[in-house]
Amino acid sequence: MLPGGEPLGFAGGTITQQLPAAWDAVLPGFRGTVRYTRRFGKPTNLELEERVWLCVDDAAGSISMSLNGEALIKGSGPFSINVTDLLRERNLLQVEVTQLGPELPAGLVGEVRLEIRRPGCAGQ
Numbered sequence: 001m002l003p004g005g006e007p008l009g010f011a012g013g014t015i016t017q018q019l020p021a022a023w024d025a026v027l028p029g030f031r032g033t034v035r036y037t038r039r040f041g042k043p044t045n046l047e048l049e050e051r052v053w054l055c056v057d058d059a060a061g062s063i064s065m066s067l068n069g070e071a072l073i074k075g076s077g078p079f080s081i082n083v084t085d086l087l088r089e090r091n092l093l094q095v096e097v098t099q100l101g102p103e104l105p106a107g108l109v110g111e112v113r114l115e116i117r118r119p120g121c122a123g124q
Contacts (some may be wrong), residue, residue: 019112022105023097033098036108042087043116044099050116052087058110061099068092075109089116 015026023034043052056063056077065072067086071078099106 019108019109021107022109023107024105031100031102031106034107035097036097038093038112040091040093040114041088042091043114046116047118049119051082051084051119053080053115053117054083054093054112055088055115056095056108056110056112058108059095059097060103060105060107061097062111064096064098066094075108080115083114 017023017026019036024031027034046052054065054067054072056065056079059077062074062076064074068088068091069081070086072081072083072086093112095108095112097107
């Protein structure tokens with residue numbers, strides 16, 4: 001059973017989970033694909049030379065990520081990707097994590113964040 005008494009495999013439901021976290025706390029024993037979504041505004045007061053990077057520290061499983069419908073990456077973390085040119089005033093980040101095996105944990109287990117960097121900073 002899920003929080004609130006919904007049976008596992010419920011159709012069309014949404015679970016809110018604080019991140020980073022393994023999904024085993026709210027979906028015990030589940031293996032498959034989980035989609036995380038986050039809406040956010042474009043960082044303000046960016047200087048012309050500054051770039052916005054999307055950073056994923058760790059995921060337990062394979063990742064497929066998109067920003068505003070644009071595919072960003074498939075694979076596993078950690079990684080950082082420059083998303084400056086993809087940002088809009090309002091943005092939708094979608095991260096799908098697939099874990100099919102018995103490995104624990106599963107899900108986004110590391111921080112996902114935006115970093116504002118200037119040219120010449122590490123990781124660019």
